[in-house]
Amino acid sequence: MASGDAVRVPDIPVALSTASVYPENCAAAFQHASRLGYDAVEVMVWTDPVTQEAGALRALAELHGIRIVSVHAPTLLISQRIFGVEPWGKIDRSLELAHDLGAETVVLHPPFRWQKDYARDFADGIATREHESGITLAVENMYPWRVRGREIEAYLPHWDPVPQPYDHVTLDLSHTATAGSDALAMVEALGPRLKHLHLADGAGSMRDEHLVPGHGNQPCGQVLDALVHNGFDGSVVVEISTRRLTGEQREIALAESLAFCRLHLAGALEAEEEA
């Protein structure tokens, strides 16, 4: 780069998931995101009532001058009673919330193994809803549960979305570590179906770690490079776990994650332009 040139950063928005500040609340996530220079926020729908209410979320977005890029539907093991217990009802309410917030994407997990009826119509149901709502429904990659060296399929039809007929997918780089998946191969196999990235890291333990990118063994930088190379038109969302950190450590982790992301995206863009 010639001296005097400004660093150019790709226009891929980098957002902060409200889950990244837990146990701090949703309002705190907006504050952190805006102060640290994130472009946007992903709202993890959670027990914090603010995460369920469009008016409150819009007010936070306005107050901090930051937009909401995506809504994470309450499809986790521990959010099963949020937005009701009926699985499609939860998705529809998440879509409604995304619509009211102007968010372009809803992230969702595949059905659990006990949700057989929901799983049967899952692919068709999300395709229909995506078509009707105009909002992207990006199904997230998960991982098998392991015990005594055996893998238990906790999700239906499968934890791996790559071979499934979903139009859009979220790739989570902590889940790839837990699953032992090849993240770069998934990026290539998904092509334009990859619409959303949960940026985190993992060291491949049985636990889903959600480390700061660069602190595990996942090819986080290479995945970001590949996104730029492939002309990715979705969002990157930092989804790390800071629950055991002090306030100061959390601040550093959130800032470091953003810096990691910007640095790689800028570097990749420069490399593309030189090529």
Place this chain on the structure above:
Amino acid sequence: MRLGVIDVGSNTVHLLVVDAHTGAQPLPASSHKRELRLSEHVTDDGSIDDTGRDQLAEFVAECLTVAEDQGVEELMGFVTSAIREAPNGDDVLADVKDRTGVVLEVLSGEDEARLTFLAARRWFGWSAGTLLVADIGGGSLEIGQGMDEEPDIAISLPLGAGRVTRDHLPGDPPSEAAVRAARKHVRAAIARELRPLAKAGSPDRVVGTSKTMRSLARITGAAPSAEGMYAVRHLERDALDAILPRIASMPAAERSSLPGVSTSRARQLLAGGLVVSATMDLLGVDRLEICPWALREGIILRRLDGMH
């Protein structure tokens, strides 16, 4: 004729009304229950406190009215470990008798195991071969094994889901150290009593009964209760062991969002899971089948056998 059975457990007091005829499948006519949680109404020495005593007498009186409304001709009542082990248990039962006229019979742990075994035998029939039946209640774990209607081995251990929660799993959620200690305690207690079962050889079919077993099976993928009692449901040990660490780290409020887990039993779910996992592991069982019939049905079946 209509039979009524009042079952006083550690968690729930339950009146089951059944249309029962010799040679016919007992058909449940109605069910009336209340969460009294007697296991939580105890003083330091394990006695039932006055509130627990009053609530029990009131509910038994209520059951009497319901039973009359339902046309019940014969009402039986029994109590299990909740009162069996309370130092003032006899006193409480005498009080209930004075106030309602209902005699609640005390079942020993071994009786529980035997009657539950009978219910499972009738449910699965002779084609099941040698049966092993495990039932986990609020106060105790019962295990029965045999090839007849009477089990050859009937064991009762103080490892009910409520008791293990109360004695070994404080906190919401309990600490990792507490979970490990509880697991160790449970396994040691089962291993100590294992010899008669180990000597008896391996069963042809392994069966689990109780609400705790049904909840655990549901979470690991078994059919919901809406599919009725004839749906075949299994509980696999690998699936159970894969989900147990996740349950362990969830507070009760989160556990109650799992399918088939009621708010009132959410805290006990972990203890139940630890006990079931230990039982399956120590007995070398990879998979058990859920039986919808248990102690109450066993009592009704035993009563019908005597009606010739």
